[in-house]
Amino acid sequence: xxxxxxxxxxxxxxxxxxxxxxxxxxxxxxxxxxxxxxxxxxxxxxxxxxxxxxxxxxxxxxxxxxxxxxxxxxxxxxxxxxxxxxxxxxxxxxxxxxxxxxxxxxxxxxxxxxxxxxxxxxxxxxxxxxxxxxxxxxxxxxxxxxxxxxxxxxxxxxxxxxxxxxxxxxxxxxxxxxxxxxxxxxxxxxxxxxxxxxxxxxxxxxxxxxxxxxxxxxxxxxxxxxxxxxxxxxxxxxxxxxxxxxxxxxxxxxxxxxxxxxxxxxxxxxxxxxxxxxxxxxxxxxxxxxxxxxxxxxxxxx
Ligand code: 13P
Ligand code: SF4
Numbered sequence: 001x002x003x004x005x006x007x008x009x010x011x012x013x014x015x016x017x018x019x020x021x022x023x024x025x026x027x028x029x030x031x032x033x034x035x036x037x038x039x040x041x042x043x044x045x046x047x048x049x050x051x052x053x054x055x056x057x058x059x060x061x062x063x064x065x066x067x068x069x070x071x072x073x074x075x076x077x078x079x080x081x082x083x084x085x086x087x088x089x090x091x092x093x094x095x096x097x098x099x100x101x102x103x104x105x106x107x108x109x110x111x112x113x114x115x116x117x118x119x120x121x122x123x124x125x126x127x128x129x130x131x132x133x134x135x136x137x138x139x140x141x142x143x144x145x146x147x148x149x150x151x152x153x154x155x156x157x158x159x160x161x162x163x164x165x166x167x168x169x170x171x172x173x174x175x176x177x178x179x180x181x182x183x184x185x186x187x188x189x190x191x192x193x194x195x196x197x198x199x200x201x202x203x204x205x206x207x208x209x210x211x212x213x214x215x216x217x218x219x220x221x222x223x224x225x226x227x228x229x230x231x232x233x234x235x236x237x238x239x240x241x242x243x244x245x246x247x248x249x250x251x252x253x254x255x256x257x258x259x260x261x262x263x264x265x266x267x268x269x270x271x272x273x274x275x276x277x278x279x280x281x282x283x284x285x286x287x288x289x290x291x292x293x294x295x296x297x298x299x300x301x302x
Contacts, residue, residue, distance in 0.1 A: 001268075001271070003030065003267065006267050006271050007034055009271055010267070010270055011034075013271070013275060014057075014274060017054065017274060017277075018053050019053055019054065019055035019056070019274060020036040020051060020053040020057070021036050021037075021057045021059060021270065022035065022038075022039075022044055022047060022051075022057070022059065022060070022068065023037070023038050023058075023059035023060060024038070024039070024044065024059065024061070024064060024216075024262065025038060025039065025040060025216040025217075025220075025236070025237055025240045026216070026236045026237065026259055026262040026263075027059050027060070027236060027262060028236065028265070028267075029239045030267050031059050031265060031266075031267060031270065032236070032243070034267070035059060038240070039217060040128065040129075040130055040215045040216040040217030040218075040220075041060075041064055041114070041128045042128040042130040042131055042215070042302070043130075043217050044064055044067075044068070045064075045068070045071065045113065045128070045295065045299065046299065048068035049072075049299070051072065051075065053075075054075060054076060055075065055274075055277075056068055056072070056075060056076070056077045057078045057080065057270060057273055058077055058078065058079055058080075058281070059080065059265050059270060060084070060262070061084050061085055061086040061089070061259075061261045061262060062079055062082075062084060062085045062086065062089070062261075062281075063086055063089045063113060063116065063117075064113075065077055065084075065281045066116070066117045066281055066283055067113060067295060068281075069281040069282070070117060070120075070283055070288045070291050070292050070295060071295060071296075073285075073288060076280060077280070078274070078277065078278065078280060078281070079279050079281050080265045080266075080269035080270050080272070080273040080279070081265055082279055083261070083264035084261050084262065084265050085261045085264075086114050086173075086259075086261055087173070087260075087261065088112075088114050088148055088171060088173040088174075089114045089115050089116055089119075090116070091148050091168060091171045092111070092115050092116070092119050092148035092168060092171060093119075093168075094119060094122060096147065096148075096167050096168045097109060097111075097145070097147065098122075100145045100147075100167040101145065104145055104165065106141070106143070107143040107144055107165070108124040108125070108141050108144060108145065109122055109123050109124050109147075110124065110125055110132075110136060110139070110145065111123035111125075111126050111127070111146075111148075111294065112127060112128070112129075112132070112146075112147065112148060112149050112152060113126050113295070113298075114148065114173075115147065115148060117288065117291045118287055119147070120290070120295065121286075121287045121290035121291045121294075123291075123294035124294065125294050125297040125301065126295050126297075126298045127302075128215060128298075129199065129200045129201065129214075129215035129218075130214075130217050130218055131301070131302035132152060132155075132156050132200075133155075133156060133159050133160060134302055135301050135302060136156050136160050136164070137160050138301055141162075143162070143163045143165065144156075144162055144165065145165050145167050146164045146165065146166055147166065147167035147168065147171055148166075148167065148168060148171030149166075149172060149200075149201055150166040150169070150171050151172060151173075151177075151202060151203055151204065152201060153166040154166075154204045155200040155213060172201075173201045175201075175233075175234055175257050175258065175259045176199055176201035176232075176233065176257070177202075177203060178254060179198075179202045179206045179232050179253055179254060179257065180206065181206065183206070183232070183253050183254055184196065184206060184209045187230040187251070187253055191230055191249075193227075194226075194229055194230045194249070195226045195230075196212075196229070196230050197210070197211065197212050197214060197219050197222065197223075197229050197232065197233075198210035198212070198233075199213075199214070199215070199216065199232060199233040200214075200215070201233075202232055202233075206232060210232070216233060216237055216240075219231065219233070219237060219241060220240070220241065220244060223241055223245055224245065227247075227248055227249065228248065228249040228250075228251075229241075229248065229249070229251070230250075230251045230253050231250055231252055233257065234257055234259050234262065235254070235255060235256075235257050235258055236262070237252075238250045238251070238252045
């Protein structure tokens with residue numbers, strides 16, 4: 001099918017199924033263009049709470065679709081392909097959390113939403129990069145177990161002054177790990193008037209050289225403060241920002257910062273997903289109930 005035809009079919013099926021398409025800011029441009037709601041992981045979780053449709057097609061990675069399902073157990077949540085997964089979320093195993101809890105029994109377990117539902121079931125509270133600082137500051141403990149992103153843990157430790165222990169020791173995102181100090185230096189040389197917006201999943205030495213450190217939603221909120229930016233996150237973020245702000249200049253810090261899981265979803269997958277009602281996201285009730293407590297606590301605290 002040609003692109004226009006696919007889009008028409010998706011629109012028709014959406015109506016027939018009473019469905020909406022929720023998409024993350026890293027999705028392909030053609031998916032961003034047809035999404036009913038686009039956002040960062042916190043905005044997507046919030047939106048999932050008051051969705052009015054029967055079916056949510058989730059154009060993002062699996063942990064985001066799982067979060068939507070946990071918050072909406074009675075709704076059908078579809079992930080268009082099972083290959084849409086987050087490599088970082090898969091790094092944190094339940095055994096890592098149990099080992100850390102044994103060493104630090106009094107420390108609260110704070111988990112990034114980039115985790116499996118099974119891991120979230122062991123969290124006291126979840127966080128995203130948009131609210132991690134606020135939530136860790138509010139917790140009544142100076143020692144925090146934090147997983148799985150070691151770089152976000154570093155950022156939170158530096159800003160809050162608390163002892164933030166990364167679980168596992170080396171959890172990271174391979175997309176954000178690509179950015180180096182050389183990329184920062186090249187950006188400063190090529191675009192001397194630009195400011196640098198950096199995602200907190202980037203390495204500490206890149207964070208230290210940033211003008212602002214923000215989630216993808218934060219990038220959207222802060223962009224109007226300046227007229228030229230170099231963007232240190234997944235490459236599709238530039239499409240999202242440029243479309244919102246045609247008069248501001250945005251440069252990707254690297255063209256090869258691409259998340260394979262996010263890019264596994266195509267328009268055709270979305271069409272097939274609505275046509276065949278696949279792939280239904282299911283979370284075992286016992287796991288979902290525990291994970292929901294941690295996610296709801298996050299929504300209350302931020
Ligand atoms: P945001 O919450 O900033 O959208 O980040 C999600 C993510 O997976 C970043 O790699
Ligand atoms: Fe996960 Fe990194 Fe992809 Fe974000 S960019 S979804 S953290 S692998």
